[in-house]
Amino acid sequence: MTLEEIKQLVQVVVESGVAELEVTRGENRVRIRRSLRSAAQEVLIPAAASPASAPAPPNASPQPHAAAPAAAPAADESLSYVKSPIVGTFYEAPSPDAPPFVRVGDRVTPGQVLCIIESMKLMNEIEAEIAGTVVARLVENGSPVEYGEALFAIRPE
Numbered sequence: 001m002t003l004e005e006i007k008q009l010v011q012v013v014v015e016s017g018v019a020e021l022e023v024t025r026g027e028n029r030v031r032i033r034r035s036l037r038s039a040a041q042e043v044l045i046p047a048a049a050s051p052a053s054a055p056a057p058p059n060a061s062p063q064p065h066a067a068a069p070a071a072a073p074a075a076d077e078s079l080s081y082v083k084s085p086i087v088g089t090f091y092e093a094p095s096p097d098a099p100p101f102v103r104v105g106d107r108v109t110p111g112q113v114l115c116i117i118e119s120m121k122l123m124n125e126i127e128a129e130i131a132g133t134v135v136a137r138l139v140e141n142g143s144p145v146e147y148g149e150a151l152f153a154i155r156p157e
Contacts (some may be wrong), residue, residue: 001039003060006030009021009023009030009032010032014028019033020032020033021123023093026130030064033079033144033154035060047155055127063092068092078117078156079135079153079155079156080130080153080154080155081138081150081151081152081153081154082126082128082129082130082150082151082152082153082154083112083148083149083150084117084126084145084146084147084148084149084150084151085117085124085126085147086112086117086119086124086147087119087144087145087146088117088118088119088120088144088145089117089119089142089143089144089145090116090117090139090140090141090142090143090144090145090151091115091116091117091118091123091141091142092137092141093116093117093141094116100141101109101113101114101115101116102114102137102152103132103134103136104117104134104135104136104137105133106133106134107129107131107132107133107157108128108132108134108154109128109131110127110128110129110130110131111127111128112126112127112128113126113127114126114128114134114151114152115151115152126151128154131156131157132154132155132156132157133152133154133155133157134152134154135153135154135155136152136153137151137152138150138152138153139151
């Protein structure tokens with residue numbers, strides 16, 4: 001596939017609003033996945049946010065999601081953010097039936113496992129770099145994350 005063909009596919013994804021498109025031509029394969037994290041991330045900051053409300057932002061205006069509780073942790077410069085060091089899938093627990101590594105309100109210490117990011121079939125443990133209290137989990141369990149995306153907000157001790 002040429003770069004021009006890939007650009008055309010990206011344009012199709014943007015215009016159609018589909019979440020993911022995969023095209024295979026011979027041995028070439030291209031998968032284009034839209035990341036909707038920026039709008040949904042504001043909705044997921046409060047612990048009581050409903051998971052059903054997360055898919056709404058792509059079709060809805062971003063104004064209803066600018067609630068004061070969502071903006072407060074983002075504006076707080078005293079918080080430290082744990083960011084994803086890789087692109088992958090976020091998991092809050094070691095297995096589907098296990099409890100999460102940490103919950104909002106838990107105290108964490110340096111080196112403590114906070115979550116797992118699965119990337120290319122490898123499970124990468126993400127550890128706390130500072131001691132503090134988990135103020136917010138910023139992504140949904142099982143959702144894709146980008147490099148540098150904030151995963152947790154921690155209030156340092």
